Amino acid sequence: MQVSEQEAVADTARELGAFLERRREQIAQRWADAPLFRAVFTVSRDETVEACKAVVDALSDVASAGRLEDIAAPGFETVREQLGRMSGVRTRTGSDPAQIANEVAVLRPPVAELLRAEYADPSVPEVAEILLALTALMGTLRLVVMQTGLSAGEELIARQREQLLEVATPVINLWEGVVAVPLIGTLDSARSQVVMESLLEGIVSQRARYAILDITGVPTVDSLVAQHLMKTVAAARLMGAECIVSGIRPAIAQTIVQLGIDLGSVLTRASLADALAYALGQQGIEVSPRASAL
Numbered sequence: 001m002q003v004s005e006q007e008a009v010a011d012t013a014r015e016l017g018a019f020l021e022r023r024r025e026q027i028a029q030r031w032a033d034a035p036l037f038r039a040v041f042t043v044s045r046d047e048t049v050e051a052c053k054a055v056v057d058a059l060s061d062v063a064s065a066g067r068l069e070d071i072a073a074p075g076f077e078t079v080r081e082q083l084g085r086m087s088g089v090r091t092r093t094g095s096d097p098a099q100i101a102n103e104v105a106v107l108r109p110p111v112a113e114l115l116r117a118e119y120a121d122p123s124v125p126e127v128a129e130i131l132l133a134l135t136a137l138m139g140t141l142r143l144v145v146m147q148t149g150l151s152a153g154e155e156l157i158a159r160q161r162e163q164l165l166e167v168a169t170p171v172i173n174l175w176e177g178v179v180a181v182p183l184i185g186t187l188d189s190a191r192s193q194v195v196m197e198s199l200l201e202g203i204v205s206q207r208a209r210y211a212i213l214d215i216t217g218v219p220t221v222d223s224l225v226a227q228h229l230m231k232t233v234a235a236a237r238l239m240g241a242e243c244i245v246s247g248i249r250p251a252i253a254q255t256i257v258q259l260g261i262d263l264g265s266v267l268t269r270a271s272l273a274d275a276l277a278y279a280l281g282q283q284g285i286e287v288s289p290r291a292s293a294l
Helices: 002-022 024-031 045-064 074-092 097-105 108-117 125-167 189-206 223-238 250-259 272-282
Strands: 172-175 178-184 210-217 242-246 267-269
Touching: 002 024, 002 045, 002 125, 024 045, 024 108, 045 074, 045 125, 074 125, 097 125, 108 125, 172 272, 178 189, 178 272, 189 210, 189 223, 210 223, 210 272, 223 242, 223 250, 242 272, 267 272
Parallel strands: 178 210, 210 242, 242 267
Antiparallel strands: 172 178
């Protein structure tokens, strides 16, 4: 009996797949006006219709394979990127997950209407079974859209975070052969990596012989931050530049001593001005106080 029920469900799924294939054009034409598609494909209606056809084809393949509730069904792979693009755009335009889910749910009624129109008596059990299968399939589509949308959102956040890190870590050309990176805020592993990459790129592009890491704006220094600074200094040396750490405030100096962190191999100066004066002096440029006006 159990086998018969499974076979019946599979037969219903295949009927649904065949129906979607037959009515591909009509479904695509109706979906083309749905908010989920219309907000993304704005160049022409033909482009929107083609995108809808691709989704209908995917649903037909999934149904024909009897995998109505499987978000990992191969049929979805062909349009997963497109679905992610659609939900990603809707997210960036201010739509929340509940609204996106509702926009996917709106796709079902036009398909159900076309399905009922194929039968002289829409109330027969066969139609009810196919409609039930359609509901399961559209529910899976909604999950796929939500999943790809979340992935697109996470990727967007990661890109924005990386861009913010780059903006917050500028490499400044102070003088010929002297570059500086003023650090402000917490220095974690991700940002430390950006600092190192930015500094090394600045050393190469500016042909710098001296690089200054100014930590005046870093609120606290622990063993992890100190380790990152040591690695950055070592990397700068490998690139042929002498690295100077400036802006070590009294409180931070006490913390470094209490933690037993050895910065003996790191050249330090109290301020960015002192570090710049040292770098210029090493190049034979004398820095002297400006004479006061009489």
